[in-house]
Amino acid sequence: MSDQNSEQEPWYRDGLNFTCTQCGNCCTGAPGVVWVDDAEIKAIADLTGKSTGEIMLMHTRLYAGRRTLTEYANGDCTFFDPEKRGCTIYEARPVQCRTWPFWNSNLKDKASWDSLSPDCPGAGKGAFVSFEEIQKRSEQIDL
Ligand code: SF4
Numbered sequence: 590m591s592d593q594n595s596e597q598e599p600w601y602r603d604g605l606n607f608t609c610t611q612c613g614n615c616c617t618g619a620p621g622v623v624w625v626d627d628a629e630i631k632a633i634a635d636l637t638g639k640s641t642g643e644i645m646l647m648h649t650r651l652y653a654g655r656r657t658l659t660e661y662a663n664g665d666c667t668f669f670d671p672e673k674r675g676c677t678i679y680e681a682r683p684v685q686c687r688t689w690p691f692w693n694s695n696l697k698d699k700a701s702w703d704s705l706s707p708d709c710p711g712a713g714k715g716a717f718v719s720f721e722e723i724q725k726r727s728e729q730i731d732l
Contacts, residue, residue: 600699601723607690608715614708615689616669616676622657623666624730625649629683630656633668636681658683684729691718691726 625633627641630649634641648667649656659667668678676682690712695701705712 599696599720601696601702602720604717604719605691605702605723606713606715607711607718609711610715611675612710613669613674614710615686616666617671618664620660620664622652623683623685625656625658625683625685629681632681633678636678685732688726688729691723692730692732693727694732696723696727 630641630644633639633648634644637644645656648659650659651657661667665671666676668676668682670677676686690702690705690709695705695712702712706714
């Protein structure tokens, strides 16, 4: 079946595999954006015990009319702990981080999904993720 029929029968109908290895690649490296809205900023503030104003000032910036998390000069997310190689706000991480790698751009076709593996060693391996769960995650954000 071709990808042209993907609206009816997505190529990942039988589910996919993914388990985060916590390598940290998606939180570091090449510059990018991690969109955050007011509710997500509030959740981060609540988790860290800081004010929403401080979170906005110290960890976000405006880009293309929206708010994104900031990065250090080396590309690390400002919420990434380089020693522990982990996210310091994991429980309150934004939807963009929660739904990775099940973004529309990665699910567009199998080649797009397969191309993730060099940078995201968890994609295509580990726990089975059902079609319904993939849909649930991908519908939360359009990336
Ligand atoms: S790149 Fe993939 S495996 Fe590595 S931390 Fe991110 S989601 Fe996990």
